Amino acid sequence: MRIDAKGLHYRDLSEKIHQAANSGEREFILDNVNGQRYIGDGLTEDNIKIVVNGTAGNDLAAFMGMPHMGPTIIVNSGAQDGIGNTMSAGKVIIHGNAGDIVGHSMRGGRIYVRGDAGYRVGIHMKAYEHLYPVIIVGGTVGDFLGEYMAGGLIVVLGLDSGKDAPVIGNYTGTGMHGGTMYVRGSIKDYQLGKEVEKSNSGREDEKTLEEYLKDYCTCFSLDFGEIMDSSFIKLSPSSHRPYGKLYAY
Amino acid sequence: MAKRPTPAEFVIERDKEKCIACQACVRMCSNDAHSYDPETDLVSSTNSNCVGCHFCETICPTSALTIKRNPSQFKLNANWEARVIRNITKQAETGGILLSAMGSDRPHPIYWDHILLNAAQVTNPSIDPLREPMELRTYIGRKPDKIQLMVDTSRSAGKNKNQSTIDYALSTKLSPQLKLEIPVMFSAMSYGSISLNACKSLARAASECGTFYNTGEGGLHRELYGYSSNTIVQVASGRFGVHKEYLETAAAIEIKIGQGAKPGIGGHLPGEKVSTEISRTRMIPEGTDALSPAPHHDIYSIEDLKQLVYALKEAVRYKKPVGVKIAAVHNVAPIASGIVRAGADFVAIDGLRGGTGAAPAVIRDNVGIPIELAIAAVDNRLREEGIRNQASLIAAGGIRSSSDVIKAVALGADAVYIGTAALIAMGCNLCQRCYTGKCNWGIATQDPYLTKRLNPDIGARRLTKLLRAWNLEIKEMLGGMGINAIESLRGNREQLRGVGLSDTELKLLGIKPAGEAW
Numbered sequence: 001m002r003i004d005a006k007g008l009h010y011r012d013l014s015e016k017i018h019q020a021a022n023s024g025e026r027e028f029i030l031d032n033v034n035g036q037r038y039i040g041d042g043l044t045e046d047n048i049k050i051v052v053n054g055t056a057g058n059d060l061a062a063f064m065g066m067p068h069m070g071p072t073i074i075v076n077s078g079a080q081d082g083i084g085n086t087m088s089a090g091k092v093i094i095h096g097n098a099g100d101i102v103g104h105s106m107r108g109g110r111i112y113v114r115g116d117a118g119y120r121v122g123i124h125m126k127a128y129e130h131l132y133p134v135i136i137v138g139g140t141v142g143d144f145l146g147e148y149m150a151g152g153l154i155v156v157l158g159l160d161s162g163k164d165a166p167v168i169g170n171y172t173g174t175g176m177h178g179g180t181m182y183v184r185g186s187i188k189d190y191q192l193g194k195e196v197e198k199s200n201s202g203r204e205d206e207k208t209l210e211e212y213l214k215d216y217c218t219c220f221s222l223d224f225g226e227i228m229d230s231s232f233i234k235l236s237p238s239s240h241r242p243y244g245k246l247y248a249y
Numbered sequence: 250m251a252k253r254p255t256p257a258e259f260v261i262e263r264d265k266e267k268c269i270a271c272q273a274c275v276r277m278c279s280n281d282a283h284s285y286d287p288e289t290d291l292v293s294s295t296n297s298n299c300v301g302c303h304f305c306e307t308i309c310p311t312s313a314l315t316i317k318r319n320p321s322q323f324k325l326n327a328n329w330e331a332r333v334i335r336n337i338t339k340q341a342e343t344g345g346i347l348l349s350a351m352g353s354d355r356p357h358p359i360y361w362d363h364i365l366l367n368a369a370q371v372t373n374p375s376i377d378p379l380r381e382p383m384e385l386r387t388y389i390g391r392k393p394d395k396i397q398l399m400v401d402t403s404r405s406a407g408k409n410k411n412q413s414t415i416d417y418a419l420s421t422k423l424s425p426q427l428k429l430e431i432p433v434m435f436s437a438m439s440y441g442s443i444s445l446n447a448c449k450s451l452a453r454a455a456s457e458c459g460t461f462y463n464t465g466e467g468g469l470h471r472e473l474y475g476y477s478s479n480t481i482v483q484v485a486s487g488r489f490g491v492h493k494e495y496l497e498t499a500a501a502i503e504i505k506i507g508q509g510a511k512p513g514i515g516g517h518l519p520g521e522k523v524s525t526e527i528s529r530t531r532m533i534p535e536g537t538d539a540l541s542p543a544p545h546h547d548i549y550s551i552e553d554l555k556q557l558v559y560a561l562k563e564a565v566r567y568k569k570p571v572g573v574k575i576a577a578v579h580n581v582a583p584i585a586s587g588i589v590r591a592g593a594d595f596v597a598i599d600g601l602r603g604g605t606g607a608a609p610a611v612i613r614d615n616v617g618i619p620i621e622l623a624i625a626a627v628d629n630r631l632r633e634e635g636i637r638n639q640a641s642l643i644a645a646g647g648i649r650s651s652s653d654v655i656k657a658v659a660l661g662a663d664a665v666y667i668g669t670a671a672l673i674a675m676g677c678n679l680c681q682r683c684y685t686g687k688c689n690w691g692i693a694t695q696d697p698y699l700t701k702r703l704n705p706d707i708g709a710r711r712l713t714k715l716l717r718a719w720n721l722e723i724k725e726m727l728g729g730m731g732i733n734a735i736e737s738l739r740g741n742r743e744q745l746r747g748v749g750l751s752d753t754e755l756k757l758l759g760i761k762p763a764g765e766a767w
């Protein structure tokens with residue numbers, strides 16, 4: 001189903017999508033999207049595919065997935081803030097840049113951004129049993145990457161940055177108490193929050209990276225070997241209980 | 250320096266004549282306050298372990314136990330009272346933030362006790378609720394600015410031609426509403442802060458009484474899905490257990506911004522309390538701290554709040570009311586106005602005396618404003634701006650009785666939330682140690698040995714009885730005022746008078762002093 005989103009209020013646009021999805025439509029192409037919010041919000045069926053031509057608005061794919069495996073959304077240019085807010089499953093592929101709080105409290109599914117992403121990427125992301133959220137950003141990210149992170153995987157590739165150019169911002173992993181981050185490029189200690197530990201990635205890490213990066217590279221026609229040629233720095237939480245000693249009982 | 254001894258807070262008095270050394274107290278006390286010596290065949294007690302929950306006193310088969318406040322105290326000092334000395338000593342020992350639970354126990358003014366209700370005498374008749382219908386039904390949700398009616402041809406058609414009446418139907422499309430048979434709901438208490446048996450008691454009672462309970466930020470346990478039509482689910486800053494199905498199942502959704510006991514701060518459920526079942530319900534790994542950040546990281550403004558309100562409305566296709574809960578703070582009226590303008594269908598306001606499972610005592614006792622002033626301020630503001638109909642107002646934080654409920658409604662609230670009162674109905678004696686997870690009453694604990702002490706059938710029955718009693722009392726008070734529907738009392742402050750209040754307080758509450766006629 002092809003929908004011309006030009007001049008459509010977000011509410012009318014999502015009503016069209018939800019109605020068609022309820023009556024069995026599974027493929028959507030949205031043209032002339034110009035910042036309409038909530039595309040894919042609350043959709044759960046796994047065989048739904050939405051292609052967005054234009055700029056997707058805030059809260060793209062919010063509350064998406066569960067109890068099913070979730071839809072796939074492909075945005076052919078950029079997306080605004082709050083992509084994958086509290087998302088549980090599904091896949092979001094952004095060919096351009098993404099705004100702030102990508103994957104806020106995301107619990108499962110994957111978000112791939114080819115370009116840069118804003119502040120607080122993966123904030124309070126969490127994993128649970130078979131649910132394992134993954135965010136991969138091709139370019140750079142702003143401050144507070146993985147703040148309060150409780151689970152899942154974040155990878156920042158810095159593909160378009162020169163050697164030694166900063167790939168992440170400051171306060172990375174502040175309050176982190178679960179999950180893993182990999183950054184391809186250099187990190188200065190001052191960029192990290194107090195609750196994070198830095199290490200070099202080993203063979204096990206390469207296996208993890210391979211599992212997700214191959215898929216990422218396929219989505220954007222990138223050379224996997226070339227990306228893996230650089231070294232990755234691994235960021236892990238120093239404790240699962242960063243604030244355990246605050247209180248007098 | 251040696252550790253400074255602080256005298257025990259309580260004394261356990263054991264009547265040796267009565268004690269039969271059955272050891273029930275020894276087995277039951279989760280704080281190890283009692284012990285048995287087989288050599289002497291005597292049961293003795295350790296005062297310093299007692300938290301004052303009175304469980305042993307209740308179950309002792311021979312009534313041999315009495316728990317008393319320890320009379321041996323520090324030298325009297327109006328400035329440096331025992332509480333202060335105890336706190337300083339504890340902090341000098343631990344270096345930590347003092348935790349507490351339940352609502353503030355400080356002597357903040359309780360305005361309910363300074364507000365008196367009216368009754369009809371001679372000039373308008375009072376109503377006898379035992380013989381005449383009284384309406385407590387309340388709808389929570391956005392009300393239209395105006396309604397339009399149309400002739401209902403389907404119903405008029407079948408009628409006798411000689412009948413001149415015409416049936417009308419509503420043509421205005423109404424926003425989703427919650428239907429309450431009594432304007433009292435159970436406040437947000439998460440599975441984790443309270444036991445599953447306590448959650449079940451609340452859910453069953455809500456379903457039996459035609460009202461609602463609130464999940465708090467603890468997710469929805471599988472065994473509670475059956476009560477979904479009486480469930481308000483919460484979406485808080487940690488987003489624990491929040492997913493499409495959770496939202497879809499509920500009758501309404503509440504975005505939690507703040508709580509009266511801890512305005513402006515987040516919450517930490519310590520890892521040791523994140524058991525298998527808790528982890529499954531909150532959808533976080535076992536043993537990991539469940540950290541609820543102070544702010545929602547997608548909400549830094551009213552515009553952002555609007556975005557989340559509509560993200561949730563979109564997710565449930567506009568079929569359920571979405572409300573916002575905030576703590577009563579100094580600027581509560583303009584904030585509530587913003588929340589209504591952000592599209593919330595109800596605003597829940599939790600006052601200074603509101604309860605909690607765990608909060609820093611310094612925040613609980615010092616931050617926020619009393620709920621009475623907040624209701625008056627918010628109701629005024631929304632009326633002045635002509636948007637009072639756009640959202641319902643739910644008052645919470647220290648509602649203790651049916652008279653508090655009816656005064657809250659007369660001040661301007663649509664309904665109230667009760668938390669502490671519900672816990673007391675289930676057995677709680679307010680020892681304020683919920684955060685230890687050792688609740689002897691089986692309420693604020695996850696220990697299977699303790700939780701089985703609360704039978705959800707009995708818990709639900711006691712809550713149902715409490716609401717029945719309040720229902721009867723509210724009807725008596727309403728009837729006495731000559732009012733037969735709670736709707737007619739809402740915001741009807743002429744029915745209230747203040748005693749012992751300053752002019753400023755009377756002005757803020759919008760009520761006249763006792764003694765002043767209409």
